[in-house]
Amino acid sequence: MLPTVRELLDDQFAAADPQVLAGHGALDRTVRWVHSSEIYEISPLLSGGELLLTTGLGLAGVDAGTRRHYLREIAGRAVAGVVVELGRTFDAIPPDMVAEASRHSLPLVALRTVVPFIDLCRAANTEIVSREVRSLRLLNELAQDLVGELAAGSGLAQLLARIGAVTRCALIVTSGNGALIAAHGVDDDRSAWAAVESAAASAQIHARDNVWGTLTAGQGAAVDSATLAAIVDQSAPSLGLALANSGTPTGRPQVAAATLLADLLDAKLIRQADLKRRAGAAGGPGLAGRTLVPVAADAPDARIAARLIDTAAKELGTQALVAEVHATTFGILAMDKAIADPVGESVRVLRNAFAGNSTEGVTLVVGDPGEFTAAALTGSLEAARSALRLATRHRRDWLASSPISTCRELATELVVESLPATERTRLITTTIAPLIDWDTTHHSDLARTLEVYLRNGGSPTRSAAALHIGRQSLYQRLDRIRDLLGYDPSTPALAGTLLLALCAHRLATYT
Structure with missing residues (x-):
């Protein structure tokens, strides 16, 4: 102030x-x-x-x-x-x-x-000191309010509301992997990410001696930049306490599971005998000899994600190794090798788990199945983590109709993200540039329309339903797309190339 x-x-x-x-x-x-x-x-x-x-x-x-x-x-x-x-x-x-x-x-x-300078200095410095006192009083009152919320067991939403009442600007909480966890003062995820990109102040959130994520304040605060920075710095520890208080249990199997999964994600060398011993200590003694399916989940409360994975494992009648690593919950489901589609079966039981639990704000990705080796688990867990980041940031409001995605569904995004920037640009320029120019000029949604159409196998009924428009409106958009491109985008030979180009454009737009 x-x-x-x-x-x-x-x-x-x-x-x-x-x-x-x-x-x-x-x-x-x-x-x-x-x-x-x-x-x-x-x-x-x-x-x-x-x-x-x-x-x-x-x-x-x-x-x-x-x-x-x-x-x-x-x-x-x-x-x-x-x-x-x-x-x-x-x-x-x-x-x-x-x-x-x-x-x-x-x-x-x-x-x-x-x-006289003494009069000017006295008047100005009196005003400065008065404002600093008001700022300190404001910070002290906010700190007391946050302590009261913590004592009442309040979560992130209530704490952000308290902070927002003082700052009157957007407040965004993101996890360590870049996922959007909670927001206050914005209408949708796009606005939340815009506030993050134009941040006026930010501070790291620590939970259990680790950097859990970031609290970001957007532009337009009702306080000056110095006071805003002080509020964000002071408030971040309270958010960390709320997260720590809502975390998963910390018994010995849980610690062993978290340590094992962290080592696998860090690609540390683990001998097969050590892997078996450590998996047993982490509560997964029967993982060997089964098909292992990794799961990565982003949730406001780690207990929600752990409960979902455990519920799915119980329905399968098998074991799951679950732990929170770097603010993301990871799990490994063990399945009978006779199951033809372990990924599809994992999605099925997880959907059943979603139906019986509170899942607001949860995004979950099922990874590719693998064997019980350190190298295989490291690769599948890392792919699931990358896919989760893409699912939370690039697909939640865009294409996904379910909070559950799979690595095979997100394969296009994963491939595009691995391409050099020059190759992504070439893909876009040589295939869909006229659509992008039209959308930019006319504020239309033709690029998205085409991607939804291709992802739905060219089905007008499914595509229109996914876009929430009538079939006739869809046909009109497809005609416009053909006219702009100069070729028929529904040609089967072009489907793969067009999906890559459309995905590259979408990721560039959200980045």
Whole structure:
């Protein structure tokens, strides 16, 4: 809540008839303190944020180069501005000083009416101190409110609402893998990611001595940037406590499972005998000799994700190794080798688990099946983690109709993400550029329409239902797409190329 240069000039300095000569675009800099000095070598004594008042006595009789050097050194200390009283040293500010201040975007102000500096400093610094006291009081009251919410067992949503009541800006919580976990003050995920991209302040959230994720504040806060940064820094630990309090159990099998899964995700070398021993200690003694299906889940509460995986394992009548690693819940389902489609069976039992549990805000990815070896598990877990990141950020509001996805469904995204940027650009340019140009100009959705159509096997009924439009409207869009492209996109030989290009465009749009 510190005042800006503009505010001080309009209020506390108004009687001195200030005239801004340079740095007009920087008048919204906050002022940390106001003081006066006539020392030429003042810059080493400045720490940034000061508004410096001077009569120019230290510049009396010096040449233009020396005056420029004086302002250049001050600008390098990140001061808020320089205010010069006219009539003692200068009848008018020399043009060389105005030019140098403009070059560094340094507010340079002339005071055309004499008002004692002590009066100006007293008035301005009293205002600064008063605002700092109000800011400290605000931070203290917010801290007490957050403690009260924690004591009441409140979760992320309630804590963000408390913080948002003070900041009045978007507040976004993302996990360590870049997934959107919770948001306040935005209407949809797209707006949430826009707030993250244009962040005004952010702070890491720690839970159980690990970096769990990030709290980000968007633009347009009701408080100044310094106070906003202080609020975000102060609030992040409370969010970490809420997350820690809602975490999964920490008994010995759970610790063993978390350690094993973390080592597998880090691709550490594990001998087969050690893998079997550690899996047994983690609660999965029967994994060997079975088909293993990895699961990666993103949820506001790790217990929700763990419960879903455990419920699915119980329906299968088999075991699951489940733990939270770096704010993501991972699981390994053990299945009978006689099951023809272990991925499809995993999706089926997980959907049944979703039907019987609270699953709001959960995104889950089923990975590719593999054998009971460290190398195979590392590869499948890593692929599931990458797919989860894509599912949470690029597909949740776009194509997916279910919170459950699979690596084989996301194979296109995974392949496109692995391509060099030049190859992605080439794919887009040589296949769907006319669609993108049309969508950009007319704010239409033809690229998405084509991708939905191709992903639904060219079925007008399924595609229209997925797009929430009538079949006739779909046909009109497809006709427009053919006209723009100059070829029939439903040609079977083009389906793979077009899906890759459309996916590359979508990922680039969301990145």
